[in-house]
Amino acid sequence: MLNGYAEVILRGVGLTLQLALASMALAVALGLLGAALRLSPVRALAWLGELYSTVVRGIPDLVLILLIFYGGQDLLNRAAPLLGHDDYIDLDPLASGIFTLGVIFGAYLTETFRGAFLAIPAGQAEAGLAYGMRPRQVFFRVLVPQMVRLAIPGFTNNWLVLTKATALVSVVGLQDMMFSAKQAADATRQPFTFYLAVAALYLAITSVSLLLLKWLERHYSAGVREVKL
Numbered sequence: 001m002l003n004g005y006a007e008v009i010l011r012g013v014g015l016t017l018q019l020a021l022a023s024m025a026l027a028v029a030l031g032l033l034g035a036a037l038r039l040s041p042v043r044a045l046a047w048l049g050e051l052y053s054t055v056v057r058g059i060p061d062l063v064l065i066l067l068i069f070y071g072g073q074d075l076l077n078r079a080a081p082l083l084g085h086d087d088y089i090d091l092d093p094l095a096s097g098i099f100t101l102g103v104i105f106g107a108y109l110t111e112t113f114r115g116a117f118l119a120i121p122a123g124q125a126e127a128g129l130a131y132g133m134r135p136r137q138v139f140f141r142v143l144v145p146q147m148v149r150l151a152i153p154g155f156t157n158n159w160l161v162l163t164k165a166t167a168l169v170s171v172v173g174l175q176d177m178m179f180s181a182k183q184a185a186d187a188t189r190q191p192f193t194f195y196l197a198v199a200a201l202y203l204a205i206t207s208v209s210l211l212l213l214k215w216l217e218r219h220y221s222a223g224v225r226e227v228k229l
Contacts, residue, residue, distance in 0.1 A: 002197060005184040009194070012177030013201055019094060019166045019176060020205075023101035024159060030106025035113035049110065056107035062168050064104060069096045069172040097169035105162050112154035116147040149220040156213045160206050167202075177201060 002009065037049025056064070073091045080089055120143055128138035170179035181198040185191040 002184070002193065003188050003190070005180070005188075005194070008184065009177050009180045009197065009201075012175060012180040013205075015094070015174065016163075016166050016176040016178075017205070019097050019101070019169060019174070020159075020163050022098045023105065023166070024162055026098060026102025027105035027109050027158070027162070030102060031109025031113050034106060034110030035117060038110060038114050039117060053107045053110045056104055061101075061104055061165055062171070065097070065100045065168055065172060068100045069093070072096070093169065093172045093174035096172065097166070097174055101162060101165060101169070104165075105158055108158050108161075109155065112151050112158065113147065115154070116150035117143065119150050120146050145220065149217070152213065152217045152220065156210070156217075159209060159213070163206055163209065164202060 034049050034052055037045045038053065040046050040049070069091055073089065076089045076091070080086070124142055124146065125138050128142045129135070133141065166176060167178040170176055170182065173179070177198050181194040185194040188194075
C-alpha cells in the first residue's frame with residue numbers, strides 16, 4: 001500500500017516521538033521556571049517571566065523554528081572565528097527542534113502552571129507551615145501535587161498541540177515521519193496516500209496520549225470531590 005516506504009515512515013515515527021517527548025520535558029522545566037518568575041514578589045523577575053511568555057506566544061511557531069535554525073546557525077558561524085574556530089558549524093535539526101519547541105511551549109505552560117498555582121487556596125500553604133513543615137516541603141508535598149491535578153487539562157492540550165507542531169520541524173531537514181511522507185509522496189506522486197497515512201499516525205499518537213493523560217488525571221484526582229452548585 002505504501003510502495004515500500006512503510007519502514008521509512010515508521011522510523012520517522014520514532015524520531016517524531018523523540019522530538020515531542022524531549023521538547024515537552026524542556027517545556028515543563030521552562031514552564032515551571034516561567035511560572036515561578038511570574039509569581040515572584042520581585043517586580044523585575046515577574047516582569048521577566050511576563051516578557052518571556054508574551055513575546056514567545058506572540059510569534060508564529062514556524063517563524064521561530066526558521067529564526068533559531070537558520071539565524072542561530074548564521075550567528076554561530078559569525079562568532080566562531082572570533083573564538084578561534086574556523087570550521088563551518090552545522091546545527092543539528094533535532095537539537096534545534098527540541099530547543100525551539102521547548103521554548104515555545106514553555107511559554108504556554110508558564111501560563112498553565114501559573115494559573116494552577118493561583119487556583120490553590122492560600123490556606124493550604126499556611127496550614128503546612130503551621131504544621132511545622134519547611135517551605136520546601138510545603139512546596140513539593142502540598143502545592144505541587146495539587147498544581148499537577150489542576151494543570152493536567154491545560155498540559156494535555158499543550159501536549160496535543162506540541163505533538164502536531166513537530167511536523168513543522170521537517171522544514172529544516174529533520175527526517176521525521178512528515179519529512180519521510182513528503183519524500184515518498186514526491187517520488188511516487190501519491191500525496192494523498194502518504195499524507196493520509198501520516199495523519200492516521202498522528203491521530204494514533206494523540207489518542208493514546210489522551211488515554212494516558214486521562215488516567216493520570218484520575219490518579220491525581222483520587223479523593224477529590226467536585227462540589228455541584
